[in-house]
Amino acid sequence: MSEILGMFQGLFSGFGIAFSLTNLTFALIGALLGTVVGILPGLGPSATIALLLPLSFKIGSPVTSIIMMAGIFYGAMYGGSTTSILVNIPGEAASVVTCIDGYQMALKGRAGPALGVAAIGSFIAGTVGIIGLTFVAPPLAEFAIRFGPPEYFSLTLLGLMMATLLAGTSVLKGLIMVVLGLLLGAVGLDPISGEVRFTWGLLMLQEGVDFVTLAMGLFGIGEILYNLEKALATELVTRKISHLWPTLKDWAESKWPIVRGSMIGFFIGILPGGGAVISSLVSYGVEKKISKHPETFGKGAIQGVAGPESANNSAASASFIPLLTLGIPGNAAIAMIFAALLIQGVQPGPFLINERPDVFWGVVASMYIGNVMLLILNLPLIGIWVQLLRVPYAILAPVIVLFCCIGVYSIRNTVFDIWVMGVFGVIGYLFRKVGLEPGPLILAFVMGPILERSLRQALLISAGSPLIFFKRPIAGSLMGFLLLFILVQIIVTFRKRWRISSTPSGV
Amino acid sequence: MKKLAIVRLMVFFLLIGSSMAVAQEKFPTKPIEVVVPFAAGGSTDVLGRLVAKYAPKYFDKPLVIVNKPGGGGVTGTEGVVRSKPDGYTLFLGYGSGHDLVEPHFKKLPYDTFGDLLPVCRLSIHSICMIIRPDAPYKTLKEFVEWGKKKDQVTASVSTRAGSVDITLQALGKSTGLKMVTVPFRGGAESVTAIIGGQTDCGGNHPSEIISHIKAKRLVPIAVALEQRDPALPDVPTFKELGYNVVTVGSVKGVGAPKGTPPEVIQYLTERFKKVCDDPEFVQEMRSIGQPVMYQAPADFGKFLKEGFAEYGRLIKEFNIKLE
Numbered sequence: 001m002s003e004i005l006g007m008f009q010g011l012f013s014g015f016g017i018a019f020s021l022t023n024l025t026f027a028l029i030g031a032l033l034g035t036v037v038g039i040l041p042g043l044g045p046s047a048t049i050a051l052l053l054p055l056s057f058k059i060g061s062p063v064t065s066i067i068m069m070a071g072i073f074y075g076a077m078y079g080g081s082t083t084s085i086l087v088n089i090p091g092e093a094a095s096v097v098t099c100i101d102g103y104q105m106a107l108k109g110r111a112g113p114a115l116g117v118a119a120i121g122s123f124i125a126g127t128v129g130i131i132g133l134t135f136v137a138p139p140l141a142e143f144a145i146r147f148g149p150p151e152y153f154s155l156t157l158l159g160l161m162m163a164t165l166l167a168g169t170s171v172l173k174g175l176i177m178v179v180l181g182l183l184l185g186a187v188g189l190d191p192i193s194g195e196v197r198f199t200w201g202l203l204m205l206q207e208g209v210d211f212v213t214l215a216m217g218l219f220g221i222g223e224i225l226y227n228l229e230k231a232l233a234t235e236l237v238t239r240k241i242s243h244l245w246p247t248l249k250d251w252a253e254s255k256w257p258i259v260r261g262s263m264i265g266f267f268i269g270i271l272p273g274g275g276a277v278i279s280s281l282v283s284y285g286v287e288k289k290i291s292k293h294p295e296t297f298g299k300g301a302i303q304g305v306a307g308p309e310s311a312n313n314s315a316a317s318a319s320f321i322p323l324l325t326l327g328i329p330g331n332a333a334i335a336m337i338f339a340a341l342l343i344q345g346v347q348p349g350p351f352l353i354n355e356r357p358d359v360f361w362g363v364v365a366s367m368y369i370g371n372v373m374l375l376i377l378n379l380p381l382i383g384i385w386v387q388l389l390r391v392p393y394a395i396l397a398p399v400i401v402l403f404c405c406i407g408v409y410s411i412r413n414t415v416f417d418i419w420v421m422g423v424f425g426v427i428g429y430l431f432r433k434v435g436l437e438p439g440p441l442i443l444a445f446v447m448g449p450i451l452e453r454s455l456r457q458a459l460l461i462s463a464g465s466p467l468i469f470f471k472r473p474i475a476g477s478l479m480g481f482l483l484l485f486i487l488v489q490i491i492v493t494f495r496k497r498w499r500i501s502s503t504p505s506g507v
Numbered sequence: 508m509k510k511l512a513i514v515r516l517m518v519f520f521l522l523i524g525s526s527m528a529v530a531q532e533k534f535p536t537k538p539i540e541v542v543v544p545f546a547a548g549g550s551t552d553v554l555g556r557l558v559a560k561y562a563p564k565y566f567d568k569p570l571v572i573v574n575k576p577g578g579g580g581v582t583g584t585e586g587v588v589r590s591k592p593d594g595y596t597l598f599l600g601y602g603s604g605h606d607l608v609e610p611h612f613k614k615l616p617y618d619t620f621g622d623l624l625p626v627c628r629l630s631i632h633s634i635c636m637i638i639r640p641d642a643p644y645k646t647l648k649e650f651v652e653w654g655k656k657k658d659q660v661t662a663s664v665s666t667r668a669g670s671v672d673i674t675l676q677a678l679g680k681s682t683g684l685k686m687v688t689v690p691f692r693g694g695a696e697s698v699t700a701i702i703g704g705q706t707d708c709g710g711n712h713p714s715e716i717i718s719h720i721k722a723k724r725l726v727p728i729a730v731a732l733e734q735r736d737p738a739l740p741d742v743p744t745f746k747e748l749g750y751n752v753v754t755v756g757s758v759k760g761v762g763a764p765k766g767t768p769p770e771v772i773q774y775l776t777e778r779f780k781k782v783c784d785d786p787e788f789v790q791e792m793r794s795i796g797q798p799v800m801y802q803a804p805a806d807f808g809k810f811l812k813e814g815f816a817e818y819g820r821l822i823k824e825f826n827i828k829l830e
Contacts, residue, residue, distance in 0.1 A: 339553060347794075
């Protein structure tokens with residue numbers, strides 16, 4: 001009881017800190033910057049925070065600079081959906097899934113409702129995530145830290161299975177892309193032995209293909225090349241957009257996906273290394289699975305936007321839990337905030353809440369405020385984001401290419417990556433020509449290395465026995481769920497076949 | 508009108524004056540790029556950013572930290588080796604492990620000693636063996652006894668063939684334990700794995716574990732240095748405990764490309780020394796578990812070669828191979 005009281009006291013004092021004029025200003029700057037870099041393809045929150053790191057000790061107290069950086073991070077989660085929906089380019093991995101139905105909605109002139117649902121879902125889920133961060137951070141982090149290699153393997157395998165179904169129409173095409181993604185993910189140093197693989201002797205490939213480079217190429221450049229050929233783009237960008245606001249039917253359809261997405265995102269977000277990507281993917285898979293009309297997915301189902309967009313925001317808030325309570329950065333952007341804290345002389349870890357309550361509670365309280373700011377920023381400004389569609393393609397395309405180049409270059413400061421992006425741009429264009437969806441490829445690319453590493457780590461620990469995946473409770477449950485999932489898929493497929501073959505011809 | 512003419516004249520002379528000043532000015536005339544060949548947020552990066560924070564007090568131009576991760580540190584280091592030797596591109600992390608350990612296994616695209624000039628040593632990140640507080644063993648001796656009854660013992664390490672991996676494998680060989688090292692993705696992940704109970708023990712640098720030790724999530728049991736680590740003064744060395752596992756740890760020095768003029772090196776060495784003498788810097792470094800251990804170029808160069816030989820001896824003596 002006294003613990004809960006302490007939390008309220010802490011949160012109360014945190015609001016006192018967060019409501020100072022300086023901190024409010026920097027929360028707003030962070031939220032605005034985050035939205036903008038989320039919208040601009042090629043410039044993600046990690047790159048932005050990295051660029052601002054040298055400034056962080058000029059800003060002042062650690063609380064203020066972390067409040068701004070946190071704002072950039074979760075603000076980008078709001079902004080990230082915008083380009084996915086409007087131009088089919090995910091600003092980062094967590095928005096890949098949003099492209100599938102979000103862009104389809106935009107093509108049907110329903111960009112407005114898609115953006116609206118994404119913003120409101122993000123707000124609700126983000127707030128749910130922060131409430132979780134406030135009250136269940138320490139015990140839940142204890143749970144997350146029990147996740148070892150076998151658990152990660154089971155979880156990513158499950159995620160990958162769902163990714164295969166993401167391809168939309170054809171499971172075969174999905175599998176092709178998953179396998180390609182896994183192969184690309186294997187380029188570079190072998191995660192266990194440290195041997196160099198598939199690099200053609202190029203030192204620049206030793207660390208593997210960079211995610212942002214690959215994503216920018218396949219999605220950004222590929223899409224632009226495709227649009228240039230079709231000249232359809234001009235038609236798209238001048239199409240009149242009606243129904244900016246989601247209808248009652250839209251709300252009815254998206255309220256449960258938002259709730260489920262918030263929960264999924266929160267629980268996956270607290271896993272170190274898990275985060276927004278897997279959660280948005282799992283959310284999409286769940287929504288498609290339990291939908292009464294799974295055939296609408298991939299054709300502009302609003303649930304396919306509401307669920308994943310909520311999940312990635314909730315995961316973004318939740319990913320502060322391992323950082324602030326255990327000192328474990330779960331993803332690239334959080335790693336930057338981790339570095340910023342260290343530079344400021346604040347050690348993120350189990351002692352943080354007790355030693356620097358001002359930092360912990362100040363940042364947590366600012367996140368509540370920041371989310372409200374983002375909602376206010378995003379809802380009335382949806383009209384302005386939609387204006388992006390009216391920008392002539394002759395201007396938009398080169399701008400996107402420019403930002404892709406800057407973004408890709410800024411990661412490792414090498415021109416080589418820009419060439420790699422170009423190559424994948426051409427590949428992405430060819431994929432579109434033959435009707436292959438790059439989404440599952442990129443997801444397999446992200447999860448492949450986790451899958452391989454955790455598999456081999458687990459087998460090292462168990463001295464080669466695969467029973468380790470079934471003996472441990474969490475891993476075992478996940479594996480059981482996976483097997484059930486496959487079984488259900490097989491039954492469903494065969495029943496469909498049986499029905500088709502038993503239906504009299506000519507009907 | 509007249510006023511404007513005077514202003515113009517002043518601007519004219521100002522420009523001439525400043526361009527002459529540039530021509531006469533000594534090194535440095537522009538910001539100095541310090542390449543950290545590892546990702547942002549790692550211990551080397553944090554060290555670099557702390558140095559950069561104090562640099563404006565002592566350097567005439569700012570230090571700019573540039574992260575160039577890749578190839579376990581080789582990519583970024585090679586970039587520095589191939590850059591113009593004018594002192595404006597430096598390498599931070601000279602002696603980190605990739606340059607002292609890897610050459611024993613494979614050929615690097617540059618020569619750790621021939622292609623780089625030592626500027627100074629800033630710190631040493633020792634290798635500390637850690638266990639969980641609830642483990643059935645509390646000391647190194649108990650761990651070895653416990654491990655002998657097992658088919659294998661597992662150890663979390665930050666990367667394959669890094670200094671931590673070599674040290675723990677050497678411990679395994681010298682104690683007769685079947686030590687299986689499980690590589691994770693960096694120090695933070697390997698720490699998580701030990702705390703989470705995935706492995707029996709692990710090795711990390713003090714800066715990565717100091718908060719966990721304070722919070723009693725981890726217990727340090729031995730340090731692989733010749734003498735005790737100032738960051739962990741209560742922890743005995745392997746040597747004190749009777750195991751001849753001695754390394755130079757992961758050395759954090761500054762290097763410059765071969766051919767950098769001696770007066771430039773001298774300037775850099777002097778200024779880095781001033782940063783290392785700053786009591787506030789020393790205090791901040793201590794609080795993050797990175798002891799300041801300055802060394803001048805000549806001693807540092809010698810120290811690196813000894814460290815290289817030491818790792819070579821461990822690898823050879825204990826017949827460590829990469830699997």
